[in-house]
Amino acid sequence: xxxxxxxxIRKELPSDITLVAVSKFHPVEALKEAYxxxxxxxxxxxxxxxxxxxxxxxxxxxGGESGECPEIEWHFxxxxxxxxxxxxxxxxxLVQSIDSVHLLKAVDxxxxxNGKVIDVLLEVHIGAEETKQGFHEEEVVDLLFDADRYxxxxxxxxxxxxxxxxxxxxxxxxxxxxxxxxxxxVDLFPELTSFRTLSIxxxxxxxxxxxHGATVxxxxxxxxxxxxxxxx
Numbered sequence: 001x002x003x004x005x006x007x008x009i010r011k012e013l014p015s016d017i018t019l020v021a022v023s024k025f026h027p028v029e030a031l032k033e034a035y036x037x038x039x040x041x042x043x044x045x046x047x048x049x050x051x052x053x054x055x056x057x058x059x060x061x062x063g064g065e066s067g068e069c070p071e072i073e074w075h076f077x078x079x080x081x082x083x084x085x086x087x088x089x090x091x092x093x094l095v096q097s098i099d100s101v102h103l104l105k106a107v108d109x110x111x112x113x114n115g116k117v118i119d120v121l122l123e124v125h126i127g128a129e130e131t132k133q134g135f136h137e138e139e140v141v142d143l144l145f146d147a148d149r150y151x152x153x154x155x156x157x158x159x160x161x162x163x164x165x166x167x168x169x170x171x172x173x174x175x176x177x178x179x180x181x182x183x184x185x186v187d188l189f190p191e192l193t194s195f196r197t198l199s200i201x202x203x204x205x206x207x208x209x210x211x212h213g214a215t216v217x218x219x220x221x222x223x224x225x226x227x228x229x230x231x232x
Contacts, residue, residue, distance in 0.1 A: 048087060
């Protein structure tokens with residue numbers, strides 16, 4: 001079923017779009033099945049689960065080449081507390097969810113202490129829910145003006161989620177807003193040559209996201225089915 005789901009998604013997904021298989025709460029057997037079907041980029045949002053899966057399966061990080069799935073590129077896509085950095089940063093190819101200056105400073109400090117430049121996306125709050133994490137647009141602009149303050153960070157783009165609604169017009173408006181911000185930032189900061197990634201779109205709205213500049217889509221349920229929240 002996982003292979004079939006991936007094949008169906010790939011038929012509609014342009015070849016230049018990165019598909020992140022959101023594998024949180026799914027067992028390693030499901031990840032192996034997706035890997036065997038050709039999937040290489042996986043997204044996790046819980047540090048302990050992320051570290052355990054990376055240690056078991058391997059991936060594109062120092063030491064990961066000896067694992068069962070050495071070509072996995074791990075993305076961290078959830079809220080990251082500063083006391084959990086050591087569970088994530090040694091393995092992550094990309095941290096998609098930098099949602100505060102406090103976290104950014106901590107990640108930069110960890111990179112400096114460990115001789116690593118960390119690729120990150122800035123999470124933008126564009127949806128209606130007040131509970132969502134992330135920066136407002138003007139905060140992103142202010143932060144990027146100070147990008148030189150973070151020598152161990154590579155700013156690669158933006159991540160965002162649309163409002164949790166079935167109203168497609170609202171979702172369209174949210175994605176159009178973040179797409180416009182992305183275009184504005186690319187023009188405003190031409191020196192940030194790596195700032196080209198826009199991660200928007202999930203299982204229910206990724207096709208809409210493609211119309212609004214998405215270069216990365218994060219799909220879980222449409223690949224793996226409903227999550228097993230009992231998995232630890």
